């Protein structure tokens with residue numbers, strides 16, 4: 001048989017459990033036609049490359065990342081980052097900046113809540129330093145914002161404005177009055193993102209080009225885009241450009257898209273929109289078949305939904321959907337042939353999804369085909385750990401997060417629970433399908449988008465001075481539990497075939513298997529035996545997407 005490319009004398013990690021190792025592969029018309037040992041090559045003619053023992057693996061799949069949010073952030077001025085010592089210093093720093101930069105329409109700052117040392121900012125504080133212009137302070141994680149009265153007025157937010165999702169997406173109130181602190185869904189567009197709607201096609205393309213170049217350089221061949229809450233208009237604008245770039249042959253990354261639905265009451269309308277996206281965005285490398293739901297928020301601002309209350313504030317947070325709501329939604333998604341992906345940080349968020357799935361499964365049995373993925377899974381109740389495997393719910397982790405100082409989260413989780421986070425190995429060993437991701441929301445320098453960083457921290461639960469990561473992201477000790485550290489083989493499988501199963505593309509991608517797309521990476525060194533600390537410095541020498549060398 002005439003083939004396009006023949007590679008021999010390689011060490012191939014295939015991610016194919018029926019044929020885990022190979023030394024030769026043959027590519028024809030963008031697909032693998034042979035994967036095995038060299039004795040099988042005699043049937044093929046074509047350009048032969050002797051790889052001299054080099055390591056080959058399938059193209060990487062990042063199964064939870066944000067493609068559209070960062071395009072907006074590329075052009076949105078988020079403002080000055082401040083690191084004060086307490087509230088008064090924060091106000092002084094902002095007042096000084098405002099004095100030195102008079103005449104701006106809106107002043108913007110970024111501030112991590114921890115710098116307030118337990119105090120909170122209210123709109124009266126901000127009105128005092130900025131009475132005549134708009135002032136916003138985005139919390140470092142991007143899940144909440146403080147604004148002054150001018151911004152509340154412009155967006156028509158008063159004491160009578162209902163919370164978007166009570167207990168989860170809300171305007172913080174004191175004695176019935178809004179304080180200017182807006183949480184989760186209440187902090188989103190148009191407050192943060194309103195300027196991005198007007199970007200030109202050229203501006204969107206330029207941002208996407210930066211991301212495509214990164215993906216190609218690092219061998220990320222497919223991603224799940226976990227959506228953009230708050231503005232489906234801007235989200236769709238980026239998908240339009242992705243579809244256009246694909247038609248022009250300029251999208252050498254497979255993008256599995258999604259559309260965010262905010263609350264249970266929006267489910268029916270949201271479903272129709274996902275169906276429309278599914279019809280309208282369907283090019284070779286762009287598909288949309290998934291609804292995305294933010295079930296809860298984050299631990300730091302106590303919006304992650306818990307089974308056991310936060311030890312510092314005594315609350316448990318709330319979920320965007322009830323278990324019954326999830327069960328109902330699964331019936332509709334099943335009928336439409338669509339899938340479901342959920343942001344689930346706290347114990348109660350994932351439990352509610354598992355409960356809903358169980359209800360739907362009881363009623364529908366094996367006719368329930370929806371692929372359901374719970375992402376982040378920072379903390380799980382012990383009694384839920386084996387339910388993912390039993391029910392067939394996919395577990396998605398962001399391994400570069402799996403290193404932290406548990407003393408910080410002990411403030412709200414207590415000592416014992418803070419040392420039982422990110423239990424990915426336990427889930428893996430129950431037989432659950434575990435996939436890995438990077439979950440970034442801004443392009444920046446792409447440091448934390450690097451899948452080899454995820455692999456390193458997944459294996460070590462440490463970020464040392466040998467790790468390719470920003471200095472402030474380094475940690476001094478292994479993040480407990482130590483036995484949740486993964487092997488390199490588990491990291492590679494979770495970044496390839498398991499991600500493909502989550503995306504529903506395991507028939508065409510995710511492993512080096514005859515008949516699948518020839519997405520594969522060639523490394524000078526052997527990743528299976530590479531040093532774990534510093535693994536984040538790995539990078540492929542050659543990247544093939546659909547049989548074509550793209551890097």
Ligand SMILES: [Zn+2]
Pocket residue numbers: 064065066226343439
């Ligand atoms: Zn995300």
